[in-house]
Amino acid sequence: MATLVSSSLLSANLSPPPSLSPSISLSSACSLSSSSSISLSHRSLSLSSRKPASYSAFTVKAVASEKKKVLIVNTNSGGHAVIGFYFAKELLGSGHEVTVFTVGDEGSDKMKKPPFTRFSEIVEGGGKIVWGEVDAIGTVLKGLSFDIVLDNNGKDLDTVKPVADWAKSTGVGQFLFISSAGIYKTTDQPPHVEGDTVKADAGHVGVEKYISEVFENWTSFRPQYMIGSGNNKDNEEWFFDRIVRGRPVPIPGSGLQLTNISHVRDLSSMLTKAVENPNAASGRILNCVGDRAVTLDGFAKLCAKAAGLPVEIVHYDPKSVGIDARKAFPYRSVHFYAEPRAAKDILGWTSTTNLPEDLKERYEEYVKIGRDKKDIKFDIDDKILESLKAPVAV
Amino acid sequence: MAAGGGGAAVQHNFKQYPSVSLLPSSQSTFRGTKLITSIQYKRKVCQPKGALNVVASGSKKILVMGGTRFIGIFLSRRLVEEGHQVTLFTRGKAPVTQPLPGESDEAYNAFKSKILHLKGDRKDYDFVRTSLKAEGFDVVYDINGREAEEVEPIIDALPNLEQYIYCSSAGVYLKSDLLPHREVDAVDPKSRHKGKLETEALLESKGVNYTSIRPVYIYGPLNYNPVEEWFFHRLKEGRPIPIPNSGLQVTQLGHVKDLAKAFITVLGNEKASKQVYNISGDRYVTFDGLARACAKAGGFPEPEIIHYNPKEFDFGNKKAFPFRDQHFFASVDKAKEELGIIPEYSLVEGLTDSYNLDFGRGTFRKAADFTTDDIILGKSLVLS
Numbered sequence: 001m002a003t004l005v006s007s008s009l010l011s012a013n014l015s016p017p018p019s020l021s022p023s024i025s026l027s028s029a030c031s032l033s034s035s036s037s038i039s040l041s042h043r044s045l046s047l048s049s050r051k052p053a054s055y056s057a058f059t060v061k062a063v064a065s066e067k068k069k070v071l072i073v074n075t076n077s078g079g080h081a082v083i084g085f086y087f088a089k090e091l092l093g094s095g096h097e098v099t100v101f102t103v104g105d106e107g108s109d110k111m112k113k114p115p116f117t118r119f120s121e122i123v124e125g126g127g128k129i130v131w132g133e134v135d136a137i138g139t140v141l142k143g144l145s146f147d148i149v150l151d152n153n154g155k156d157l158d159t160v161k162p163v164a165d166w167a168k169s170t171g172v173g174q175f176l177f178i179s180s181a182g183i184y185k186t187t188d189q190p191p192h193v194e195g196d197t198v199k200a201d202a203g204h205v206g207v208e209k210y211i212s213e214v215f216e217n218w219t220s221f222r223p224q225y226m227i228g229s230g231n232n233k234d235n236e237e238w239f240f241d242r243i244v245r246g247r248p249v250p251i252p253g254s255g256l257q258l259t260n261i262s263h264v265r266d267l268s269s270m271l272t273k274a275v276e277n278p279n280a281a282s283g284r285i286l287n288c289v290g291d292r293a294v295t296l297d298g299f300a301k302l303c304a305k306a307a308g309l310p311v312e313i314v315h316y317d318p319k320s321v322g323i324d325a326r327k328a329f330p331y332r333s334v335h336f337y338a339e340p341r342a343a344k345d346i347l348g349w350t351s352t353t354n355l356p357e358d359l360k361e362r363y364e365e366y367v368k369i370g371r372d373k374k375d376i377k378f379d380i381d382d383k384i385l386e387s388l389k390a391p392v393a394v
Numbered sequence: 395m396a397a398g399g400g401g402a403a404v405q406h407n408f409k410q411y412p413s414v415s416l417l418p419s420s421q422s423t424f425r426g427t428k429l430i431t432s433i434q435y436k437r438k439v440c441q442p443k444g445a446l447n448v449v450a451s452g453s454k455k456i457l458v459m460g461g462t463r464f465i466g467i468f469l470s471r472r473l474v475e476e477g478h479q480v481t482l483f484t485r486g487k488a489p490v491t492q493p494l495p496g497e498s499d500e501a502y503n504a505f506k507s508k509i510l511h512l513k514g515d516r517k518d519y520d521f522v523r524t525s526l527k528a529e530g531f532d533v534v535y536d537i538n539g540r541e542a543e544e545v546e547p548i549i550d551a552l553p554n555l556e557q558y559i560y561c562s563s564a565g566v567y568l569k570s571d572l573l574p575h576r577e578v579d580a581v582d583p584k585s586r587h588k589g590k591l592e593t594e595a596l597l598e599s600k601g602v603n604y605t606s607i608r609p610v611y612i613y614g615p616l617n618y619n620p621v622e623e624w625f626f627h628r629l630k631e632g633r634p635i636p637i638p639n640s641g642l643q644v645t646q647l648g649h650v651k652d653l654a655k656a657f658i659t660v661l662g663n664e665k666a667s668k669q670v671y672n673i674s675g676d677r678y679v680t681f682d683g684l685a686r687a688c689a690k691a692g693g694f695p696e697p698e699i700i701h702y703n704p705k706e707f708d709f710g711n712k713k714a715f716p717f718r719d720q721h722f723f724a725s726v727d728k729a730k731e732e733l734g735i736i737p738e739y740s741l742v743e744g745l746t747d748s749y750n751l752d753f754g755r756g757t758f759r760k761a762a763d764f765t766t767d768d769i770i771l772g773k774s775l776v777l778s
Binding site: 292 | 571573642643677683686687731741
């Protein structure tokens, strides 16, 4: 990236080795010089993180004059909710100003689930939380202005347009959108790579198109599945629930299906990279996933290993059993595998997801909060297991 | 005329190194439908990002172990085009040179007149030592080495060797649920390819300037491993394609010409010193997807795919399917990022190239054998 800047700033764009904390911000170099003087096309020399550690880590807080004012419009439920939580904390740690606009009511039941139960951490870090509906965003945030807006809420134009239009009208310079890797058309030739054909009728596609027309500087992030403390929707918990109770883990299909399950800190670090390298990230679509895929069977085994327990996996055909696989299992039952090639290529981003290690931490928390003792119903599982016992018609 | 004479003598007629830039440009070198400009000019183009390529532009005296069967055929042509003096070390079982389908007479004769042959058995270590020592080579491309002990005499005979470029295999990686395989991943000391691993370790321990390339499945015209050929045989006969289990297993094919190009890129490249690189196609493919891609490449209709459980059959010692029944693919990011190596052929493009230049002309290495197919189909017929 910053090929022409002096060496001390040069090193700042490297991701430090995985064990270290958030990536160093290069905001000083990027915003001081005009973008045209530094070749930031994806073909410019990018210092790979595999270089020897002479660039070893020092975490630098952004210089006061480079502080950005970031607004995160955050969904109040679902798998993506946790993204805003990590991103807010990472930005605050780097010295930026953060406001989280949580969609809905402060008093709603939805706020009783993580990550919302931990939003005090954002406040303690110096961030602000407000609540409201996206249609009223202009009213709720009256008088306030931001440099950057992340929409981590809408799945279609209806829900994002109000935010985008308001952001444009108040002079927001950089618009980020959490889209979905689910919009890629299925393929015989994985992985999904940025630029591949997407499903034209997908809501997120409409949004990507709209923001690309409205904003000069926009980036769309296409995530998949996440694990991490504070998650709103069960992922690894689904597997732990069964493993810890000695129940078989029913997996639809062959279990060989590949998917991306990343630690949410990877998504947060990619978003942060975009904030700190706005010119490089501009106009880009980025697969927001770690750089390893795992098979469904493999993930079940990793969860069991993290728990130090055995696992029995049973495969089934959802159609034969007569159940909706989406209700029975937390992941898609086809290959759903993207690679973060653009982020690595263009932003010099690196993944730190380490499922074997990360799942250990997740399991520890799972037990700590007493979920292993919780009384859970396994109606759908039981239905599946029953049908597998029945003799197979020849 | 390339040395093809009997005995162990090496032709000495071509000691003068032709200067590098004189070769004519824009020869359509066996590309079939693709026209490529001379490699000379490509060298001067700025490499894509990441490649601080210190190009060794001087012509070198190169030894290729093997080189007359598949990879080496394409590699040696490129090396000769680049102006290097190239000697192929083989037993002479396959012809030292053969014209490639689609290659002009002019190009073939130019190649044939420059290539040198050193006839011998690489397992005759004394011969290897003495003959190599007598010649002295700057660079060795080891395309057919399997065991570490085969490499020792070569290294001993060439103390001033600039670079040892080794064709290893992604088969060395330990099977994993976390994919793709990356160069930093665990390898399997018990794998069928452990000889490759031991060779890499030997090169490392001897302090040789080596580069090791790990391809996945290689394909392209003249492939002697029945990869695409296996599908083409069935498609040609309008037979269903029997694929074990779900057909969702993900694998990866790399075109031989892209592999040859990669081998050229690492030559004299300081960044590649003592490094290992996965080299293969840019995308992976499911088994079912590969059947469909082969059909597209050969202009066949969409194939009928039959899935079967291999455990229900006894095929004797015959292989019912040419691929490992598991996911097997490797990331080529490292070569891309560090050396600017980007595969040129997409899967269907590459399979089309292979079809047009090989199977589609009526040539293949292994005759069609549908014995195992019939066993599978026979049983299916009985059940339905």
